[in-house]
Amino acid sequence: MEPRQGAQAIRRALAVLRILAAGREDGVPLAEVVRTTGLTRPTVHRIVHVLIEEGIVERHERTGRYAIGNQVPELALARPRPSRLLVAANPSLRRASAEIGDTLFLTVRTGNDTLCVDRRIGVYPIQVLSIEVGARRPLGVSSAGVAILAAMPAQDARKIVAANEKRFESYRTDVATVMGEITAARRLGYGMREIGLVQGTKSISTWIKTPDGRPAAAMTVSAVRTRLGPRREQEVVEILLREARIIEQAIGG
Amino acid sequence: MEPRQGAQAIRRALAVLRILAAGREDGVPLAEVVRTTGLTRPTVHRIVHVLIEEGIVERHERTGRYAIGNQVPELALARPRPSRLLVAANPSLRRASAEIGDTLFLTVRTGNDTLCVDRRIGVYPIQVLSIEVGARRPLGVSSAGVAILAAMPAQDARKIVAANEKRFESYRTDVATVMGEITAARRLGYGMREIGLVQGTKSISTWIKTPDGRPAAAMTVSAVRTRLGPRREQEVVEILLREARIIEQAIGG
DNA sequence: TGGTTCTGTCCATAATATGGACGAGAACGC
DNA sequence: GCGTTCTCGTCCATATTATGGACAGAACCA
Numbered sequence: 001m002e003p004r005q006g007a008q009a010i011r012r013a014l015a016v017l018r019i020l021a022a023g024r025e026d027g028v029p030l031a032e033v034v035r036t037t038g039l040t041r042p043t044v045h046r047i048v049h050v051l052i053e054e055g056i057v058e059r060h061e062r063t064g065r066y067a068i069g070n071q072v073p074e075l076a077l078a079r080p081r082p083s084r085l086l087v088a089a090n091p092s093l094r095r096a097s098a099e100i101g102d103t104l105f106l107t108v109r110t111g112n113d114t115l116c117v118d119r120r121i122g123v124y125p126i127q128v129l130s131i132e133v134g135a136r137r138p139l140g141v142s143s144a145g146v147a148i149l150a151a152m153p154a155q156d157a158r159k160i161v162a163a164n165e166k167r168f169e170s171y172r173t174d175v176a177t178v179m180g181e182i183t184a185a186r187r188l189g190y191g192m193r194e195i196g197l198v199q200g201t202k203s204i205s206t207w208i209k210t211p212d213g214r215p216a217a218a219m220t221v222s223a224v225r226t227r228l229g230p231r232r233e234q235e236v237v238e239i240l241l242r243e244a245r246i247i248e249q250a251i252g253g
Numbered sequence: 254m255e256p257r258q259g260a261q262a263i264r265r266a267l268a269v270l271r272i273l274a275a276g277r278e279d280g281v282p283l284a285e286v287v288r289t290t291g292l293t294r295p296t297v298h299r300i301v302h303v304l305i306e307e308g309i310v311e312r313h314e315r316t317g318r319y320a321i322g323n324q325v326p327e328l329a330l331a332r333p334r335p336s337r338l339l340v341a342a343n344p345s346l347r348r349a350s351a352e353i354g355d356t357l358f359l360t361v362r363t364g365n366d367t368l369c370v371d372r373r374i375g376v377y378p379i380q381v382l383s384i385e386v387g388a389r390r391p392l393g394v395s396s397a398g399v400a401i402l403a404a405m406p407a408q409d410a411r412k413i414v415a416a417n418e419k420r421f422e423s424y425r426t427d428v429a430t431v432m433g434e435i436t437a438a439r440r441l442g443y444g445m446r447e448i449g450l451v452q453g454t455k456s457i458s459t460w461i462k463t464p465d466g467r468p469a470a471a472m473t474v475s476a477v478r479t480r481l482g483p484r485r486e487q488e489v490v491e492i493l494l495r496e497a498r499i500i501e502q503a504i505g506g
Numbered sequence: 507t508g509g510t511t512c513t514g515t516c517c518a519t520a521a522t523a524t525g526g527a528c529g530a531g532a533a534c535g536c
Numbered sequence: 537g538c539g540t541t542c543t544c545g546t547c548c549a550t551a552t553t554a555t556g557g558a559c560a561g562a563a564c565c566a
Contacts (some may be wrong), residue, residue, distance in 0.1 A: 004302055004303055004524090006303075006523055006524080007262060007299060007303035007523075008521090008554080008555095009260060009553090009554065010262055010263060010304070011303065011307065012265045013260075014307050018328070020331070021327075021328045021330075021331040021343075022331075023331070024332075025331070025332065025333050029512075029513090030513065031512060031513080032512095040555075040556050041512085041514090041556085042516095042554070042555075042556055042557085043554080043555065046257075046260060046554080046555090047263065048260075050257055050260035050264065051263070053366065055314040055363070056267065064512090064513080067331070068328060068330075068332055069361075070336075071363060072325065072328050072329045072331075072332065073326075073329035073332055073336075074274075074361075075271070075274045075321060075325050075329075076321070076328075077368065077370070077387035077389075078273070078274040078275075078276070078277050078278070078320070078325075078367065078387055078389065079277075079320075079321055080278050083323075108327075110308070110323075110327045111308065111324070112315055113401050115327055115330065133330065134332075135331035136331065140549085158446040181525080188455055198458045200517085258553075258554090259553070259555080260551080261523080261552085261554085262522085262523065262524095262554080282543080283540085283543080283544060283545095284543065284544080293524075293526085294525085294545090295524075295525055295545085295547095296523080296524065298544075298545065298546085299523080299524090302545095317543085317544080368514070474548080499540055
């Protein structure tokens, strides 16, 4: 089904857009888009500037970086506002946040990326707030990404990891490391990162599957490492697994 | 500046997307996309199906219609949430809504369309709720569109109206009628439609300009016609004009 | 100065997107 | 049943379109 052809340019433009999306408000310099997409510079340059003319991309005056433009949220308004998943996960996130007290994230898979779609701040005075709603990362560099990859067929996971290879460098990881973490997550039943993306933090993620068995999202707890010793890790995992199953029920029915 | 070339396919794909956006959740049949874009059917078909593979477009199982897909709001998350305009307009909308009591809309221009970005329901028991946030129409068919067109240089307005010609049919209007309404709005200082898009309703719109003098948005009151006689029309217009100037100050500074 | 980065542009070329033509399926009338 | 009129989907020869190697400028650093 996949290889429908006759639209190379459109696919490339979308690839560029997804990279720009990862740069959020600040955007991304042209050279980085070139590096991560593997396209040539003239091609990326042309695509980006056409998208600017169309209002889909903006360029920051000061920095020269390219970012997702105004018209993307405008197009997004065509869809009904809160997604099924967000609605279904809402009570679970509230409950788990109250019980655990550390920051909770809800992350979905979109293509080869993870995308944070919800965040709940807990009551404990030290909170890990590095990830914001809208944050986008290559699948594999966060515990949420590892969890999602672990929940899909090994072959699919390997393909995605391979596709993200170029982008791993900037997160100081590589294909072998990520594949190891995925295997570990499969054995444990959840994703874990002793060294979070921020120094001194630790993250635990459970996956959430759609009725057809494919991972749709991950629920993550991030905290300073000292707060997540082996004992507490088990407690947190139990809560996350319980709520993940509840969310699966909610999106299934 | 405009005619940067080497990306026909990308521009076409975006044109298709904008038509699909006008279809909101329900989407649009292929034939209508063909008609309104002026592209050939094979081309539209190919574009739409590539966009489906990429997750940018979805197809409704039952109806076969095409609609904006999941990934568009996901890309939109890359931008900071509430726009400057929405923030700036918020107090004005609240004030005007309280004073007037009928439904208020905030509408922006996006390309050749109007897009409803905010709506406030008033206290009066009969409210005109035909337009929802996200609703998208060709510039010219609503009072908001007429107001925005009236506030821009005549030449630009004419170009946009001409570009929308094909789409006017489904709204039972035409280029000549719209141009007439624009002239009337210029004279009055605000946009007005005795016959709203819904039978028996009437709408009044004032334009909101950016510091550089170009219209950025319109503020609209819609009500059943009997509630907007000449006397009350003047009252409403005064409030709308006052708040429009306040919003202009807020986005200017 | 030369050595890095970065961004932008040209244009001959090949690969890509195009659209006319054909076909299938569904809904309607008779 | 059979024609008519819609819709959507696919093929493939064609030329239009997107491509990317090569060149160039700008900014920064040593």
